Structures are given as structure tokens and as C-alpha cells.
Amino acid sequence: MGDEPTDEGDAVPNQAPAQVQSVDRALAVLDLLAQRGEVGVTELAAELGVHKSTAFRLVTALERRQLVEQVGDRGKYRLGLGILRLAAATTGRLEVTREGQAVCERLARELGETVNVAILDEGSAVNVLQEFGNAAVGSRNWIGRRTALHATSSGKVLLAFADETLRKSVLSEPLERHTPRTVTDPAELRRQLDDAVRLGWAATNEELEVGLTAIAAPIRDGSGKVVAAVSVSGPSYRLTAESFIDVAPRLIAGAAEISTRLGHYSANG
Amino acid sequence: MGDEPTDEGDAVPNQAPAQVQSVDRALAVLDLLAQRGEVGVTELAAELGVHKSTAFRLVTALERRQLVEQVGDRGKYRLGLGILRLAAATTGRLEVTREGQAVCERLARELGETVNVAILDEGSAVNVLQEFGNAAVGSRNWIGRRTALHATSSGKVLLAFADETLRKSVLSEPLERHTPRTVTDPAELRRQLDDAVRLGWAATNEELEVGLTAIAAPIRDGSGKVVAAVSVSGPSYRLTAESFIDVAPRLIAGAAEISTRLGHYSANG
DNA sequence: CCTGCCTGTTGCGTCTTCCACAACCGATAG
DNA sequence: CTATCGGTTGTGGAAGACGCAACAGGCAGG
Numbered sequence: 001m002g003d004e005p006t007d008e009g010d011a012v013p014n015q016a017p018a019q020v021q022s023v024d025r026a027l028a029v030l031d032l033l034a035q036r037g038e039v040g041v042t043e044l045a046a047e048l049g050v051h052k053s054t055a056f057r058l059v060t061a062l063e064r065r066q067l068v069e070q071v072g073d074r075g076k077y078r079l080g081l082g083i084l085r086l087a088a089a090t091t092g093r094l095e096v097t098r099e100g101q102a103v104c105e106r107l108a109r110e111l112g113e114t115v116n117v118a119i120l121d122e123g124s125a126v127n128v129l130q131e132f133g134n135a136a137v138g139s140r141n142w143i144g145r146r147t148a149l150h151a152t153s154s155g156k157v158l159l160a161f162a163d164e165t166l167r168k169s170v171l172s173e174p175l176e177r178h179t180p181r182t183v184t185d186p187a188e189l190r191r192q193l194d195d196a197v198r199l200g201w202a203a204t205n206e207e208l209e210v211g212l213t214a215i216a217a218p219i220r221d222g223s224g225k226v227v228a229a230v231s232v233s234g235p236s237y238r239l240t241a242e243s244f245i246d247v248a249p250r251l252i253a254g255a256a257e258i259s260t261r262l263g264h265y266s267a268n269g
Numbered sequence: 270m271g272d273e274p275t276d277e278g279d280a281v282p283n284q285a286p287a288q289v290q291s292v293d294r295a296l297a298v299l300d301l302l303a304q305r306g307e308v309g310v311t312e313l314a315a316e317l318g319v320h321k322s323t324a325f326r327l328v329t330a331l332e333r334r335q336l337v338e339q340v341g342d343r344g345k346y347r348l349g350l351g352i353l354r355l356a357a358a359t360t361g362r363l364e365v366t367r368e369g370q371a372v373c374e375r376l377a378r379e380l381g382e383t384v385n386v387a388i389l390d391e392g393s394a395v396n397v398l399q400e401f402g403n404a405a406v407g408s409r410n411w412i413g414r415r416t417a418l419h420a421t422s423s424g425k426v427l428l429a430f431a432d433e434t435l436r437k438s439v440l441s442e443p444l445e446r447h448t449p450r451t452v453t454d455p456a457e458l459r460r461q462l463d464d465a466v467r468l469g470w471a472a473t474n475e476e477l478e479v480g481l482t483a484i485a486a487p488i489r490d491g492s493g494k495v496v497a498a499v500s501v502s503g504p505s506y507r508l509t510a511e512s513f514i515d516v517a518p519r520l521i522a523g524a525a526e527i528s529t530r531l532g533h534y535s536a537n538g
Numbered sequence: 539c540c541t542g543c544c545t546g547t548t549g550c551g552t553c554t555t556c557c558a559c560a561a562c563c564g565a566t567a568g
Numbered sequence: 569c570t571a572t573c574g575g576t577t578g579t580g581g582a583a584g585a586c587g588c589a590a591c592a593g594g595c596a597g598g
Contacts, residue, residue: 021584022556023330026292031334034358041575051558056576061292065300066413074564074575079359081395085413087356088399089303090348092410102374126350130357141361144335144354290555291585310546320587325547343546343593 025050026058030067030079038076094119096219096228097129099261104230107254108133111247113234116142117219117258118154119227120162123170125155128228135234147208150175150189151182153216154229156202160193161218161226167193181206201248206236213239215247217255222263230255294319295327299348302337307345363388365488365497366398368530373499376523377402380516382503385411386488386527387423388496389431392439394424397497404503419444419458420451420477422485423498429465430487430495436462450475470517475505482508484516486524491532499524 018024025048032047033039039047045055059077062068066082091097100117108115112135118125124146132139149155149170159170167190175184183189196202201217214233218226232239232251239247256264287293294317301316302308308316314324328346331337335351360366369386377384381404387394393415401408418424418439428439436459444453452458465471470486483502487495501508501520508516525533 018330018333019326019585020291020295020330022289022291023295023327024333026289026295027331027334027336030355034355037358037362042573052575053559053577054557057288057556058292060576061287061289062296064287064293065296066415067296070575076574078362079355081359081390081397081413083352083355083359083413084397085410086299086303086348086352087359088410088412089306090350090352090356093306093347101370105371121350128350128353141354141357143357144350144352288556311544321546322548322588323586326585329547339546345545 022058025054026062029055029058029062033068033077033079038071038078040076044077091128094128095221095262096258100129100219100228100230100258101131103254103257103261104129104131107131107230107232107251110250111232113232113239114139114142116154116231116233118147118152118158118216118229118231120149120158120166121146123149123166125149125152125158125229127154133234135238148176148178151178151204151208152231153202153204153214153233154231156189156192156196156204157216157218157229157231158226160196160202178208179206179210181210183207199248200252203244205241211236215239215244215251217248217252219255220259220262220264224264227262228258230258291327294323295331298324298327298331299336302346302348307340307347309345313346360397363397364490364531365527369398369488369497369499369527370400372523372526372530373398373400376400376499376501376520379519380501382501382508383408383411385423385500385502387416387421387427387485387498387500389418389427389435390415392418392435394418394421394427394498396423402503404507416477417445417447420447420473421500422471422473422483422502423500425458425461425465425471425473426485426487426498426500427495429462429471447477448475448479450479452476468517469521472513474510480505484508484513484520486517486521488524489528489531489533493533496531497527499527 028048029044032044041056041059042052044059045052048055059068063070063077063080066080068077069080070077096117096119104115104117108131112133114133115131116127117129118127125148126144126146127142130141130143147155149159159167171186171190175182175186175189177184183192192202201215203213203215205213212233213236214231216229216231219228219230221227230251232247297317298313301313310325310328311321313328314321317324328337332339332346332349335349337346338349339346365386365388373384373386377400381402383402384400385396386398387396394417395413395415396411399410399412416424418428428436440455440459444451444455444458446453452461461471470484472482472484474482481502482505483500485498485500488497488499490496499520501516
């Protein structure tokens with residue numbers, strides 16, 4: 001068996017070919033459940049390319065630890081509450097998620113758009129906190145998602161204020177194109193990063209996904225180092241270039257407030 | 270091999286004896302990391318009762334999916350950001366966590382104690398949201414923890430307003446003792462539940478852990494059904510019986526506010 | 539310095555354990 | 569009442585996970 005040689009079950013970065021097969025499959029189950037909500041054993045099996053019984057035993061193993069729960073008595077499966085215990089331990093490490101929550105909620109309400117906080121992690125931006133605005137009806141979940149530093153507003157901010165080594169490393173490698181508008185010219189990106197440092201905010205206009213625009217501002221910790229970025233994102237027809245003049249200052253103010261909570265003494269005023 | 274027959278690696282409720290060994294071990298790793306923060310391969314191996322190499326392969330499998338990450342280049346391991354993606358999908362299902370956040374944060378700040386929201390899940394109370402108060406310095410993480418319905422304030426509230434079938438089922442089974450003060454007499458518990466319904470709040474006084482007192486109030490959804498409970502907990506010397514008269518109304522007001530956000534029309538005034 | 543001991547890491551052979559198969563069961567529908 | 573769809577369970581064969589032992593760095597102390 002194993003007709004397809006280098007076929008990963010799901011979207012996993014190319015890495016070593018799965019140290020422990022069954023564990024990897026179980027984690028793939030979690031990912032699938034996270035994406036789709038409720039999934040049945042048969043569908044899981046088909047998706048993983050394994051037999052029904054195998055999929056069943058995997059979910060049972062997950063259920064034992066309450067990472068997965070069954071909906072009816074003989075129904076589909078979905079993520080369980082045990083995940084929350086793990087998540088609480090994870091966010092406990094991240095001061096930003098605790099301190100940023102209230103501000104993000106307020107920003108999301110005031111601006112009516114989705115607000116995210118992202119941190120830098122191994123060469124990409126990862127969203128760790130998200131609040132939906134009223135206007136954002138069909139917004140997706142971005143938490144935990146890794147995005148390229150050159151194609152998101154948060155990424156640009158994080159990169160702009162990062163060590164010179166990271167800047168150089170990103171600018172020296174080819175910049176992957178996501179949409180027709182993605183910035184793939186290193187010189188242009190460098191210019192935008194310099195702008196970000198000067199202005200205190202950065203934007204992306206349909207550079208990651210067509211129709212999606214975002215603006216981001218830096219969050220600093222007690223030592224003044226940029227540890228995160230807060231961003232507002234929404235459809236391009238609402239977040240126009242003209243609206244930036246209104247949104248950017250409020251975003252910067254929010255970022256400054258979170259920074260203050262993290263012990264940063266902001267010398268504005 | 271396998272000297273200890275019925276020995277579970279960790280604190281897992283007695284269930285079927287692990288359908289897929291490696292998956293269960295991997296999940297045990299996650300639990301350990303959640304409890305201790307950063308753990309090395311050797312320690313994990315010792316804890317699981319397996320060889321170092323086995324533990325190593327397990328964490329590597331988890332790392333692949335970003336559920337764990339390595340601290341240094343050759344360092345210990347801790348929970349990774351991938352957990353957050355899963356958690357976001359989980360809490361997305363729970364309206365209470367979204368709507369209750371702001372209120373809990375305010376309550377925690379005003380009262381200075383730890384505030385939790387718990388829901389009913391398969392015969393136990395599970396905390397799904399937690400906010401720390403200023404006074405709560407050494408407070409632990411309770412999120413995701415399942416607690417007995419008769420030994421916690423949230424549990425009593427949830428039980429008091431639950432279907433009669435659940436009430437009967439709990440009251441008919443022996444009530445496990447956790448501390449000298451745990452209510453183990455069904456008649457006494459029934460009395461307290463009736464009080465909870467009448468007063469709109471319930472308390473526990475060193476019934477789950479010595480020195481720990483808590484008060485809880487019900488949260489209702491649009492249909493008026495009690496779907497969760499919000500609780501304040503703190504050391505018994507601060508949360509005295511005399512303070513209840515001050516704390517309870519504020520807690521009830523907070524619960525009502527969350528209920529309103531969930532679409533409940535509260536007819537108080 | 540270099541020795542000893544502590545980590546995390548890797549190749550290998552064996553035996554465990556997981557997996558595919560197929561049969562089973564309960565519900566739903568036609 | 570039968571067909572078909574879901575999830576569940578017993579079993580034999582073999583894939584694959586496990587323990588072993590040796591390796592690779594880092595650190596402390598002789």
C-alpha cells in the first residue's frame with residue numbers, strides 16, 4: 001500500500017515524514033474537526049485515506065482525553081472541551097492575549113471590523129487573538145494560522161520592527177505571490193517596511209487574498225521591543241485608502257493601550 | 270512487559286483501556302505540558318513509563334502539527350500555537366465564552382477575585398472561561414477541568430436548574446467526599462438546590478478544597494433555560510459568609526447581563 | 539583542559555500494536 | 569419490510585512503533 005509517496009494527509013508544511021503514524025493521523029483528525037465542525041467517522045476515514053475502523057479507533061482515543069466528543073449517542077464527532085484546558089495553558093504563556101482582549105473587543109466594536117493580534121514565530125506571523133466586529137458577518141477564524149510576513153499587515157509590522165537579521169533573511173529569499181497584488185519585489189517591500197517604522201502602521205491591500213484589506217500597528221512590551229501587532233481587516237470596499245486616515249490613529253491608540261498594559265511607557269501626549 | 274495491569278499513565282477517568290496506545294501517550298504528553306509548562310524528553314519518558322526515544326518520537330509527531338514547540342535548539346518542549354487554532358474552533362461553538370468575556374473581566378476586576386464560567390457536560394461542570402482578579406495572585410487554571418456537581422458552586426447552580434432526571438440521578442448516586450465539608454447527604458444537597466433556585470445563587474464553603482469558597486449564579490439563554498453558571502471563587506478568609514450579601518447581588522447582575530447578551534429578556538427592574 | 543554527566547537525537551532489529559477486512563447493529567427511508 | 573446509510577466490534581497478519589544502545593552537544597567541576 002501507499003501508492004502516493006509524498007502525499008501528506010492534510011496541509012502540513014513539508015517536514016520529516018511523520019515519526020509516529022497513528023499520532024499524526026489523530027492530529028489530522030483534530031485539524032479536520034477544527035475546520036469543519038462536525039464530522040462523521042466515515043468521512044474522516046475517507047479524508048485520511050484509512051479504513052473506517054481505524055478512524056473510529058482514533059476518535060475514540062481522542063475522546064478518552066476529551067479532545068473530541070460525540071454529538072448524539074451514535075452521531076458525528078466534534079472538538080471537545082479538553083482542548084480548552086490545553087489552550088488556557090498556552091495563552092497563559094502569552095501575556096498579550098490576556099492584556100489585549102479588552103482593547104481588541106472595543107476596537108472591533110468601534111470599527112465594526114475584525115481585529116486580530118499576531119506575534120512573530122519562526123519566520124511567520126501567527127494570530128493569537130481575534131475579535132469580530134458587527135459588520136463582519138462571514139468572517140473566518142484566523143487564530144493559529146501562520147501567514148507570510150510580506151503579505152499581511154501584521155506581518156509587515158512585525159518584520160519592520162524585527163532584528164535586522166530577520167529582515168535580511170526575508171528580503172533575500174523569494175517572496176511568494178498570493179494574489180496579483182502581493183509585493184514580490186524586495187526593494188518595494190523594504191520601502192514599505194521603512195514606511196511602517198516611520199508612520200507607525202502598515203497596510204496590505206488585496207495582497208494575501210483578493211478583496212481583503214488590513215491595517216496593523218505595533219505592540220511593545222515593557223522594554224520597548226515590538227512583541228506583537230494588532231490589525232483591523234475587512235473587505236476592500238469598506239477599508240478604503242481614504243478610511244485609513246481615520247482608522248490608523250485609532251488602531252495606533254489601541255496598540256499603545258495594550259503596550260501600556262504590558263508595561264511600556266508610551267511617551268506620546 | 271506490562272507489569273501494572275490497570276495503571277493509566279495519568280489522571281484519566283476510568284474508561285476503555287486506550288484504543289490506540291501511541292495516540293493516548295501523545296495526548297498524555299499534551300496534558301503533562303499543560304500542567305507543567307516546559308518539560309524535557311527524559312522527564313516525559315519517565316512520566317509515561319516509556320523509553321526516551323519513544324517520548325522523543327511522540328513530541329516530534331506533535332511538533333509537526335505545531336501542537337508543541339521546542340524552546341531552544343536542543344531544549345525542552347512546551348505547548349505550541351497550533352493549540353490555539355483548535356481552541357478557537359471549540360469556543361466558536363460556545364456562545365457563552367464570547368459573550369461572557371467582558372462581564373467576567375469586569376467582575377474579576379471589581380471583586381478582585383477569580384471569576385469562572387462553567388457549563389454542564391455529561392454529568393459534570395466544566396469551566397470554559399476564566400478571568401483572574403487582582404487579589405488572585407496564585408490562582409490556578411481551572412479551564413477545561415471537570416468538577417463534581419455537588420462540590421462546586423457552579424455545579425450546584427447547574428444542577429439546581431437542570432432537568433429533574435439529572436437531579437434525581439445525581440441525588441441517587443453516592444456523593445463523593447472531597448473535603449470534610451463536602452455535602453454527602455442527598456437530603457441536605459436537595460435542600461441546598463432548592464435554596465439555589467429560590468435565591469438565585471449557590472455557594473460552596475471548603476467543600477471541594479479546604480480554604481476555597483465560591484459563589485455562583487445562573488446564566489440563561491434566549492429561551493430562558495439555564496445554560497451556564499458564573500462563579501466567584503477565592504480564599505475562605507476573604508469570601509466570608511458576611512461578604513456574600515455584597516458579592517451575590519453583583520454576581521447575579523453580571524449573570525443577568527450575560528444572559529441578556531445571549532438573548533434572554535430579564536424581567537427584573 | 540578534559541572528564542563525567544546531563545541533556546536531546548538517531549539507526550536498528552524485534553515484537554507489539556495497530557490496521558484492513560468483514561461482519562454486525564440501529565436508524566432512517568422508501 | 570427491505571435497502572442503505574451511519575457508527576461499532578472481533579480477528580489475523582504485518583506494518584510500524586518500541587526499546588536498546590550508541591551518538592552528539594552543553595555544562596559543571598575537578
